[in-house]
Amino acid sequence: MSQSSATPLAAPAIQVPAIQVPAVPLLQLGTWVVFFGLLAMLAIFFVSADQGALSLFAGNAVHEWVHDARHLLGYPCH
Amino acid sequence: MGTVPRDRSVLSPAAFLLRGLAVGLAAGLIAFVVAFALGEPYVDDAIALEEAAAAQPPAEHPEHAEEAQEPAGQDGMVEISRENQKSWGLLTGTLAIGAALGGLAALAAAAVLGRLGLSARGSTALVALVGFVAVTLVPFTKYPATPPAVGSGETIGGRTASYFALLLVSVLAAIAVVVLANRLRARYDGWTAAFVGAGVYLVVVTGTGLLLPTVNELGDFPADTLWYFRRSSLVTLAALWASIGVGLTVLVGRMHDRAAADLARRELAASL
Numbered sequence: 069m070s071q072s073s074a075t076p077l078a079a080p081a082i083q084v085p086a087i088q089v090p091a092v093p094l095l096q097l098g099t100w101v102v103f104f105g106l107l108a109m110l111a112i113f114f115v116s117a118d119q120g121a122l123s124l125f126a127g128n129a130v131h132e133w134v135h136d137a138r139h140l141l142g143y144p145c146h
Numbered sequence: 147m148g149t150v151p152r153d154r155s156v157l158s159p160a161a162f163l164l165r166g167l168a169v170g171l172a173a174g175l176i177a178f179v180v181a182f183a184l185g186e187p188y189v190d191d192a193i194a195l196e197e198a199a200a201a202q203p204p205a206e207h208p209e210h211a212e213e214a215q216e217p218a219g220q221d222g223m224v225e226i227s228r229e230n231q232k233s234w235g236l237l238t239g240t241l242a243i244g245a246a247l248g249g250l251a252a253l254a255a256a257a258v259l260g261r262l263g264l265s266a267r268g269s270t271a272l273v274a275l276v277g278f279v280a281v282t283l284v285p286f287t288k289y290p291a292t293p294p295a296v297g298s299g300e301t302i303g304g305r306t307a308s309y310f311a312l313l314l315v316s317v318l319a320a321i322a323v324v325v326l327a328n329r330l331r332a333r334y335d336g337w338t339a340a341f342v343g344a345g346v347y348l349v350v351v352t353g354t355g356l357l358l359p360t361v362n363e364l365g366d367f368p369a370d371t372l373w374y375f376r377r378s379s380l381v382t383l384a385a386l387w388a389s390i391g392v393g394l395t396v397l398v399g400r401m402h403d404r405a406a407a408d409l410a411r412r413e414l415a416a417s418l
């Protein structure tokens with residue numbers, strides 16, 4: 069896939085061989101997937117399920133605050 | 147000249163994640179506007195019906211079925227006004243979900259870039275399309291969004307478990323068939339591989355959907371309000387994913403172009 073674009077940074081008009089940007093190494097990516105995956109799951113949990121099916125915090129403040137988002141984004145609620 | 151310094155021509159996971167978070171927050175804001183404009187009128191309608199129904203038996207705390215069992219005033223129990231729920235509360239939710247899905251989509255875009263035989267923009271757009279189908283559309287077809295007043299507090303555990311079971315199977319199946327189709331691509335053409343992958347995915351999620359329990363707690367909730375609510379919910383989710391898809395495709399495409407231009411310049415310099 070040659071993606072040599074027309075930005076001012078691009079090489080002068082000499083024959084440019086097809087450039088393949090190296091793919092992101094999966095092992096390096098895996099660390100980020102684990103790290104951000106946990107954060108994302110926590111965020112999704114608070115919006116979708118906390119103080120509903122499961123409760124990480126006592127009370128109903130989280131549920132009440134994100135209540136409309138829980139319904140409108142399609143998560144099970146009351 | 148052999149040692150080319152590796153910086154801008156190498157794409158880093160952090161660069162993807164930052165773009166995903168930015169796009170996700172913007173998408174969450176757009177989803178909020180759509181949900182507020184299209185969906186909130188029906189949430190209000192449903193709550194009005196709920197309160198009317200709760201007023202029939204000896205007047206009890208109306209707002210929630212689950213609250214009726216635990217009256218407000220106990221520790222940790224708060225009442226948040228409808229004005230706050232439909233504005234700041236809704237915005238909190240759409241921003242959080244937008245950032246989470248945007249970040250995850252960006253990391254998925256990093257994983258597939260340069261691995262599927264597509265351009266950087268093509269593979270990123272594909273991630274958003276697959277994400278919308280696997281994360282939103284398939285769970286929605288079996289367990290569609292329900293307005294307040296539909297669904298009982300006793301079944302919330304089972305309904306949540308079923309919903310997330312289908313979501314998990316759907317996402318894992320989507321990842322598996324992308325890997326499968328990518329393998330098939332070497333032996334057949336790309337379209338054949340894509341159709342086989344889509345077919346396998348549909349069989350898996352349909353089978354899972356048939357195995358999972360059906361939820362029907364509608365009672366005599368009015369069908370028109372239910373449909374309008376569900377339609378507005380689906381439009382909100384589609385707007386969220388479309389914004390993530392467009393934003394991420396633009397940003398990842400530009401980042402890839404810069405990296406390619408940088409690489410081309412270095413190779414040219416090295417060859418002179």
Ligand SMILES: [Zn+2]
Pocket residue numbers: 135139145146294
């Ligand atoms: Zn609710």
